[in-house]
Amino acid sequence: MSDERDLIRGVLGPQGPELTCEQCFEELDRYVELELAEDDPDVAVPGMRAHLDGCPACREEHDSLLALAERD
Amino acid sequence: MQVRKGCVTATVAAPAPDLTDDEWIEALRLRSDDALAALHRLLVRAARFEVGRRRAALPHLRGELLDDLAVQSADDALVALLAKLDDFRGDSRFTTWAYKFALLEAAVRLRRLAWQGREVPLESESWERLAAPGSSPERDVELRELLDALRAAIEEQLSERQRHVLVSTTIAGVPIDVLAERLDTTRGALYKTLHDARQKLRRRLAEQGFDVGAWT
Numbered sequence: 154m155s156d157e158r159d160l161i162r163g164v165l166g167p168q169g170p171e172l173t174c175e176q177c178f179e180e181l182d183r184y185v186e187l188e189l190a191e192d193d194p195d196v197a198v199p200g201m202r203a204h205l206d207g208c209p210a211c212r213e214e215h216d217s218l219l220a221l222a223e224r225d
Numbered sequence: 226m227q228v229r230k231g232c233v234t235a236t237v238a239a240p241a242p243d244l245t246d247d248e249w250i251e252a253l254r255l256r257s258d259d260a261l262a263a264l265h266r267l268l269v270r271a272a273r274f275e276v277g278r279r280r281a282a283l284p285h286l287r288g289e290l291l292d293d294l295a296v297q298s299a300d301d302a303l304v305a306l307l308a309k310l311d312d313f314r315g316d317s318r319f320t321t322w323a324y325k326f327a328l329l330e331a332a333v334r335l336r337r338l339a340w341q342g343r344e345v346p347l348e349s350e351s352w353e354r355l356a357a358p359g360s361s362p363e364r365d366v367e368l369r370e371l372l373d374a375l376r377a378a379i380e381e382q383l384s385e386r387q388r389h390v391l392v393s394t395t396i397a398g399v400p401i402d403v404l405a406e407r408l409d410t411t412r413g414a415l416y417k418t419l420h421d422a423r424q425k426l427r428r429r430l431a432e433q434g435f436d437v438g439a440w441t
Contacts (some may be wrong), residue, residue, distance in 0.1 A: 160441050208416055
């Protein structure tokens with residue numbers, strides 16, 4: 154069942170407004186540092202979480218930047 | 226350090242300077258050899274980090290080739306970053322801002338490498354993933370109805386291009402960069418097509434009474 158749910162979620166994408174890939178790239182560093190600071194990243198950068206849910210490529214780059222910035 | 230289009234050749238092996246964000250920007254605006262060399266090392270580090278995260282998915286590739294890919298990614302990231310230097314607003318540390326250029330370049334190269342020589346699956350093959358489960362619990366009936374409606378909406382509501390982009394990226398699992406390269410367009414343009422297609426499907430399913438939010 155979860156496979157089908159994941160498939161449906163992937164096809165239909167996120168609900169609500171989301172950033173574009175270009176906007177995501179522009180805001181990614183700020184968003185990641187707000188995440189690391191636990192400083193309400195989704196309030197500061199609305200639409201980012203939805204985009205990361207809907208765009209696997211941007212999500213992969215987000216996850217990598219978060220992991221790399223966390224090391225510094 | 227010499228910077229030319231698409232390539233960087235290190236001629237100065239300078240130690241990494243411990244610069245503030247303002248000092249980074251100032252030194253890079255002046256194209257300081259030390260700052261350029263330090264930035265290139267930073268970008269190589271980020272690109273190698275990305276390669277390391279994905280290495281398990283590319284077992285057939287030699288380490289030397291992957292390291293070349295990391296350095297090429299850093300070269301291109303350096304050129305891209307210098308072109309955007311005036312866009313740095315100080316909303317994050319300079320190093321975090323810089324890393325994203327190298328991660329993007331490396332990630333795109335790695336996704337394309339992973340799909341090199343592979344055909345984008347035919348839509349008919351991808352459709353099989355939307356086949357409804359055959360078991361009988363009530364929840365499966367609901368799921369089957371939604372999957373049937375979704376499949377019909379994809380066939381009837383979307384343009385040919387929207388259907389191709391949606392099925393390839395969300396059902397067949399083709400990375401959006403790979404599809405963008407094959408269709409001679411950009412990731413951003415394809416994502417817009419995907420977004421519009423998803424909106425159409427959501428509207429159609431809502432019109433038919435499906436509580437899409439409960440499934441997503």
